[in-house]
Structures are given as C-alpha cells and as structure tokens.
Amino acid sequence: MNTVSLYCPMAGFTVYGERVRVIREEEEMEEEELEEDETEEEETEEQKTEEEELEEEKEEEEMEEQKTEEKET
Secondary structure, three states, rough: OOOEEEEEEEOOEEEEOHHHHHHHHHHHHHHHHHHHHHHHHHHHHHHHEEEEEEEEOOOOOOOOOHHHHHHHO
C-alpha cells in the first residue's frame, strides 16, 4: 500500500496518508462555501438594485402627480 506524505514547510510538519484526503475534502468544502457566499452576495446586490429601481419609479410617479396637481390649481 502506498502512503502519501506531504511536508508543509510553513507549519513545519509532515502529513501522511489518510489525512491528505481529509485536507483535500476540507479545501473543497471551503471552496464550495466561498462560491455560495459569492452567489448570495450577488443575489442581495440584485435585490438592492431592484428595490432602488422601484423606489426611483415611485418617486418619479409622485413627482408627476405633484406636477399635475400644480397644473390643476
């Protein structure tokens, strides 16, 4: 059976066999979490822009209503 060893100079220790697989799985999980966070951020940004657009439309409608009221008086 082959054992894989991985020396990490920054941490100063060697990782053997099964632990390498666990580290890879942890890295994959972290990458997935980062991707999920990015998509959540994008969704919240899209929601904010949609809300801002709706607010702008409401303000424009109110301005138009005020103008028509001023013209009537």
